[in-house]
Amino acid sequence: MKINLKELKQKTVDSEDYSFNARFSDELLLPFRGRFSGPVNVELHVESTGKVFWAAGDLRTGVVFECARCLEEFIFPVNIELNFNIADTVYRNDFTEEEVVFVSGDELDITSYLEEEILLSLPMQPLCDENCQGLCAGCGANLNLESCRCSEKEIDPRWEKLKQLKTGKEV
Ligand SMILES: [Zn+2]
Ligand SMILES: [Zn+2]
Structure with missing residues (x-):
């Protein structure tokens, strides 16, 4: 998933909206023994605030898990609020990697950023229901x-x- 920041960088626009509907590889979920139930939907709004671009939006998908108690498959809904800053690598000395995602050139590949967000949102012990009787x-x-x-x-x-x-x- 790449977002093109060209217009924002050239300041021909102040903000830009992006919408994606992409398939992610199930390999990502192997450590969790899960698989994607469908595509990953991402809506992202990026605003220029000078040196830094501020990005906000959401990511939605589902992961098929086997319940840790009853072993039945169920879909775990993944809804993540996205919120991050983007800065050009020329400002590398002005920011830390925790503060911003660095981009060189006009295109920013946010795939690995999103993959990390997805992994962080998944439960270690997936349950079909909190009250699953097993x-x-x-x-x-x-x-x-x-x-x-x-x-x-x-x-x-x-x-x-x-x-x-x-x-x-x-x-
Ligand atoms: Zn269960
Ligand atoms: Zn029994």
């Missing part, structure tokens, strides 16, 4: 959808016979 450790039932079957486990007929002897009842 799976029963005994019978494996998804407790969000069904009840535990542990007590219904098939009883060995020999034990059943023993129970009858003990209680003295006939079936």
Whole structure:
């Protein structure tokens, strides 16, 4: 994703709006065992404030995760507010890298900046719902959808016979 700052740099405009709808590689999400549910939408407004360009906007996409508790797949919505400053590398001595994103030339590739923002927004332990009941450790039932079957486990007929002897009842 590249934003062209030519007009802003030449001061023919004071601000510029950018809109992207791009596919990001799922490789980015491998450490999180996730994948993108669709494209990454970015709306960005950039204003010239002299030496520095001020950029603000938002990024929206979704990531498909496997819930850490119930193992069902779900889409985690990613909504990130973007807010950063851009300065030309000629001002490298005036700013630190925490303050601005440096650009040399007219085009700024914001892909890695956005990738970092996405990674920072993702949960380490993705949950389909905060109240996800997870799976029963005994019978494996998804407790969000069904009840535990542990007590219904098939009883060995020999034990059943023993129970009858003990209680003295006939079936
Ligand atoms: Zn879950
Ligand atoms: Zn169970």
